Amino acid sequence: MIVNLKKKHRSFKGFxxxxxxxxxxxxxxxxxxxxxxxxxIENAIIWLSGLTCNEENFITKAGVQPLLSDTNTxxxxxxxxxxxxxxxxxxxxxxxxxxxxxxxxxxxPGYKDHYKMYDYISVEIVQILKASFNIKKISIMGHSMxxxxxxxxxxxxxxxxxxxxxxxxxxxxxxxxxGQKAFSGYLENPETEGGRYDATLLVKSGHNRSDTILIDxxxxxxxxxxxxxxxxxxxxxxxxxxxxxxxxxxxxxxxYYFIASFLPDHINHHLSLLNx
Numbered sequence: 196m197i198v199n200l201k202k203k204h205r206s207f208k209g210f211x212x213x214x215x216x217x218x219x220x221x222x223x224x225x226x227x228x229x230x231x232x233x234x235x236i237e238n239a240i241i242w243l244s245g246l247t248c249n250e251e252n253f254i255t256k257a258g259v260q261p262l263l264s265d266t267n268t269x270x271x272x273x274x275x276x277x278x279x280x281x282x283x284x285x286x287x288x289x290x291x292x293x294x295x296x297x298x299x300x301x302x303x304p305g306y307k308d309h310y311k312m313y314d315y316i317s318v319e320i321v322q323i324l325k326a327s328f329n330i331k332k333i334s335i336m337g338h339s340m341x342x343x344x345x346x347x348x349x350x351x352x353x354x355x356x357x358x359x360x361x362x363x364x365x366x367x368x369x370x371x372x373x374g375q376k377a378f379s380g381y382l383e384n385p386e387t388e389g390g391r392y393d394a395t396l397l398v399k400s401g402h403n404r405s406d407t408i409l410i411d412x413x414x415x416x417x418x419x420x421x422x423x424x425x426x427x428x429x430x431x432x433x434x435x436x437x438x439x440x441x442x443x444x445x446x447x448x449x450x451y452y453f454i455a456s457f458l459p460d461h462i463n464h465h466l467s468l469l470n471x
Contacts, residue, residue, distance in 0.1 A: 196319075198327050201226075207264035208233045211254055216323070220315045221277040222308060227320070228254040228272045230263055231328075238268040238357075238469040239330045240462075241320060243275075245339030245363075246373070247294045250274045253338075256451040262462040268469060269328065273320055275340070277309045284380065290373050291380050297368075298344030299392045301381040310381060313392070316344065317352050334358040334465040338454055339418075340365055340373070342410070346394035350402040358468040360409035360461045362454050363416055366428035367395040373422050395424075398431040407438040409464045411457045413447030 196216065203212040209232035218225040228250045242253050253259070253272050263270060276296035282305045285292035296312035316335075324330040335356045337345035342364025349359035368374020369389045378385040378392070390396045412425050419425065425441065432439040447453040 196323055196326055198323060206230065206260045209260065209264055211260060213250070218277075218315060218319060220311050220319045223277040223279055225277070225315070226250045226274045227323075229269055230254060230260050231269045232264055232266055234265070234267050236267055236269045236328060237330070238332045238334070239324050239328065240268060240270045240465050240469075241316065241324075241333060241335045241345075242270055242272045243298060243316070243335070243337030243341030243344040244272065245275070245337070245341045247289050248275050248341075249294065252451070253454075256455070257458055258455050259458060259462065262459055266466060268466060269330075271320065271324065273316065276312065280309055282306060282309070291377055295340065295377065297340060297374075297377045297381065297392070298347060299378075299381055302383040302388060303381055306381055312344070313348070317348055317355060321355060332357045332469050334360075334469055336360040336362075336461055336465065337364070338362040339423075339449065342366075343368060343374075343392075343394065346408070347392050347397065349404065349408075350394060350397040351391065353402075353404055358406055358409075358465050359404070360411075360464055362411050362457070362461075363413065363418070363423055363449050364394070364410060364428075365423055367393060367424040369393045369396065370427065371422045371424055395427045395431045398428070398435060398437050401435065403435055403437045405438075406468060407440055408432070409461060410439070410441040411444060411453075411461070412441060413444050413449060413453050415446055416449045416453075418449055 342361030
């Protein structure tokens with residue numbers, strides 16, 4: 196796998212870098228960003244962004260660089276969907292198509308040939324980390340749609356990911372408008388296929404982790420009641436004794452101001468398990 200360095204910026208004791216590569220999985224050129232500390236890098240955290248985002252949002256807004264600067268752990272931030280296509284309905288709304296890949300493998304005509312973000316993360320990004328960066332252990336985290344992706348990938352692919360955390364995740368997409376719209380557009384049979392991509396249903400069906408899932412959720416998040424459905428995930432975890440630490444944060448919303456406020460807790464959570 197050849198990755199092409201597009202630009203880099205010295206940042207604390209390391210470099211923020213931007214790459215592109217030709218993806219075998221999506222059949223398109225894909226972009227990702229990283230923060231790579233100067234130390235010998237052994238571990239990585241995958242960050243999955245939310246709706247409308249790309250590889251730049253987290254790495255430029257969240258303030259992760261000083262948190263990883265003195266560690267042996269890098270972070271990689273892939274784009275949220277394939278680009279450069281013109282599929283039917285792909286560019287018509289913010290919550291479906293470009294910038295809204297939902298971290299699943301599509302099965303509908305057209306989309307099934309390119310929108311395979313589940314495999315892109317779990318196969319291709321993992322391969323890039325191991326082959327191009329010599330990574331040994333990998334954790335995963337994300338925000339909103341990306342929080343959904345992090346939870347689903349970590350529950351389905353337990354052997355790949357040492358730990359998982361999320362900010363404001365869509366935890367029950369088969370029951371919320373965002374998820375129902377995406378699943379009906381990407382999946383031929385959303386009623387039967389959707390369960391693989393719904394964290395609440397996965398936990399209920401026994402896809403549990405031995406480590407603690409960390410989630411932070413703002414109580415002033417405008418999407419909490421309609422789209423995020425945190426209580427559904429809490430109830431599912433309680434029923435099967437899945438260890439979960441879900442912090443409801445008073446006055447915080449859905450923005451990167453919220454993410455930046457509690458990102459140190461999440462990075463420490465991952466580092467403690469990656470370096471165990």
